[in-house]
Amino acid sequence: MTILEQIARFLQAKELGFFDADGTKGTIFIHSMPSDPHNAIAIYATGGGLSELMDQDGDVIRRDVQILVRGLNSKETFERTYRVYRTLHNFCGYLVTNGNYVSSLFSYPPSGIGTDQNGRYEFTINLSLRMEELSNG
Numbered sequence: 001m002t003i004l005e006q007i008a009r010f011l012q013a014k015e016l017g018f019f020d021a022d023g024t025k026g027t028i029f030i031h032s033m034p035s036d037p038h039n040a041i042a043i044y045a046t047g048g049g050l051s052e053l054m055d056q057d058g059d060v061i062r063r064d065v066q067i068l069v070r071g072l073n074s075k076e077t078f079e080r081t082y083r084v085y086r087t088l089h090n091f092c093g094y095l096v097t098n099g100n101y102v103s104s105l106f107s108y109p110p111s112g113i114g115t116d117q118n119g120r121y122e123f124t125i126n127l128s129l130r131m132e133e134l135s136n137g
Helices: 003-013 074-091
Strands: 028-030 040-045 052-054 060-071 100-107 111-115 121-133
Touching (some): 003 040, 003 074, 074 100, 074 121
Parallel strands (some): 028 040
Antiparallel strands (some): 052 060, 111 121
16 A cells, blocks of 8 residues: 555545545545546645655655645635645654654645636645654564
8 A cells, every 4th residue: 555545544534535445436536636526635646856765675765745625615625625734744653554654744734726627626735754664672
């Protein structure tokens, strides 16, 4: 399971949406934002620069992520985006599947990016996650 899938499952556990690993249903998606439903969350790994660093074993130790939140009502969509933003601060300390944990998380507050081609409001959150190995002793 990727860190993006783990973020999606974390948001689902916090009742901020529904994640379907197949990407055909739900309200939380990875690397895509389908036209339906109107109220949706998309999680993307961002590229370029130092967006992903790996240790000598090939494990990702830093990952930059963008979360896009979309909805029909500007105020409600911003409030939902802000709930996602606050909730993700609790992701710090979260155990990820490769035996590491999220040791730090830096994020920018939600930012409006306008509307999509269907007039739905979109807000974005950018995160930088750092993972570390669990200590064995």
